[in-house]
Amino acid sequence: MGKGGKGEAAAAVAGEGENMAAWLVAKNTxxxxxxxLPPLGPYDVRVRMKAVGICGxxxxxxxxxxxxxxxxxxxxxxxxECAGIIEEVGDGVKHLAVGDRVALEPGISCWRCRHCKGGRYNLCDDMKFFATPPYHGxxxxxxxxxxxxxxxxxDNVSLEEGAMCEPLSVGVHACRRADVGAEKSVLIMGAGPxxxxxxxxxxxxxxxxIVIADVDDHRLSVxxxxxxxxxxxxSGNTEDLAGEIERIQAAMxxxxxxxxxxxxFSKTMSTALEATRPGGRVCLVGMGHNEMTVPLTSAAIREVDVVGIFRYKDTWPLCLEFLRSGKIDVKPLITHRFGFSQGEVEExxxxxxxxxxxxxVMFNL
Incomplete structure (x- = not known):
């Protein structure tokens, strides 16, 4: 994913047959x-991966x-979802040095289109995003x-925590879009990662x-x-919707x-729209259904604002500050660790x- 430029430094160090990766070659394989590796461009770095998480x-x-x-x-x-250690820097890279531990933002936008120029580079039509076809992860x-x-x-943030900046960025971007703050009570539908x-x-x-709702007792306990x-x-039953909204509002x-x-999902979004107060805001984060049937008219006449998110933008500095300061602790979320071998990757x-x-689930390389 380099941009061309400076010789074969990276390829020489990580010669063919030495630099290994986990390739998706077929269903369940x-x-x-x-x-x-591509040549190292003047503004590129070569990173030895140390922590990589598995996303849904x-x-x-x-x-x-x-x-x-x-x-x-x-x-x-x-x-x-990744973090690693810098092993080589291009001639134009001034803010990083060999040996630095870094968290990587996985999307390379074009910086030329109207979205990029307007600051919403996550919407770039020419985004090159790790492990999104046809780009490698x-x-x-x-x-x-x-x-x-x-x-x-x-210094006090681990490589594993650095890799967690990617999923954490989704939460940070969602809170920004939803205008979460000190005077806003929050309902979250879904207690997955x-x-x-x-x-x-x-x-x-x-x-x-903050009230959180889910179908799973273990996730709720976490x-x-x-x-x-x-x-x-x-439950997943739409017939339970009215009663569940009452219980959610009572819990708040x-x-x-x-x-x-x-x-x-249609049911979770319906719950969010109906439970939120008039003049409130609903942010769609998950993508369980491509199409939904939801009570939009009911929300509209109560002037409930509806927004969505796609990935994130400009979140890594804030994520790292939250982790550094202790305002957020992601360590309890890492429940399983594996090495980087064929058997461990499959498991x-x-x-x-x-x-x-x-x-x-986190890989330690």
């Missing part, structure tokens, strides 16, 4: 195979070889990446009371242990100012796909 999208690509219109048509290196010994998308870790990082982000943004003020178990003990749907993805007590 991952193979560790050689991964030849990685699992989805493994199971289906596609997400929406993104289709895996040829072997692709998987992984995009970061579950590899080494990768080449633009230096301006590598963020130096504070993204729901949990969104909950932690909402607290860091100053939300005084949410409670991480600081949710109240939890509500719900007052108005729900902001709801963040981190599941993205790690099986554990992540099963769910159950697995929140974040």
């Amino acid at each position: 991952l193979k560790i195979m050689p991964f030849k 999208s990685d699992v989805h690509y493994l199971k289906e070889m596609r997400i929406a219109h993104f289709v895996v048509k040829e072997p692709m290196v998987i992984g995009h 970061s579950l590899a010994d080494q990768i080449v990446h633009p230096g301006d998308l590598c963020f130096k870790l504070p 993204i729901g949990l990082v969104t909950m932690l982000s909402a607290r860091a943004f100053g939300a005084p009371r 949410a409670k242990s991480l600081g949710a003020d109240a939890t509500v178990k719900v 003990g007052g108005d729900i100012d902001v709801s963040l749907d981190c599941a993205g 790690a993805f099986e554990v992540s796909a099963r769910g159950r007590d697995a929140i974040k």
Whole structure:
């Protein structure tokens, strides 16, 4: 993913057959195979990967070889939640040095289109994003990446925590879009990994009371242990909607100012829209359904604002500050760790796909 330029330094150091990566080659098939690095451009860095997390999208690509219109048509290196150590810098990189520990933002935008120029580079039509076809990801010994998308870790932030900046960025971006703050009570639908990082982000943004709802008792217990003020178990049955909204509102003990749907199903979005107070805001974060049937007219006549998010923008500095200061602790979310061998890669993805007590599965390379 280098931009051309400076010779064969990276390729010489990580010669063919030495730099290995986890390749998605077919449905339910991952193979560790050689991964030849591109030349190091003047503004690129070569990073030795040390921590890479598994995301739900990685699992989805493994199971289906596609997400929406993104289709895996040829072997692709998987992984995009990552941190590592700088091994080489291009001549134009001045803010990083060999040996620096960094967290990597995985999307390379064009910086020329109207979205990029307007500051909303996450909407770039020409985005090159780790492990989104046809671009390779970061579950590899080494990768080449633009230096301006590598963020130096504070001394008290681990490489694993650095890799967690990627999912945490989703929560931070959602809270910004939803205008979460010190005077906003927050409902979160879904206590999966993204729901949990969104909950932690909402607290860091100053939300005084947070209620989280989910269908799973274990996930709700984890949410409670991480600081949710109240939890509500719900069902997948739409007939239960009215009663569940009453229980959610009772658990909040007052108005729900902001709801963040981190599941993205018709029922969860309907719950969020109906439970939120008039004049409040609902942010759709999860993407469980491509199409939904929701009570939009009812929300509109109560002037409930509805916004969505796509990935994130300019979140890594704030994520690292939240981690450095202790306002957010992501360490409890890392429930399983694996090394980087063929057997461990296969097992790690099986554990992540099963769910159950697995929140974040992390590779230590």
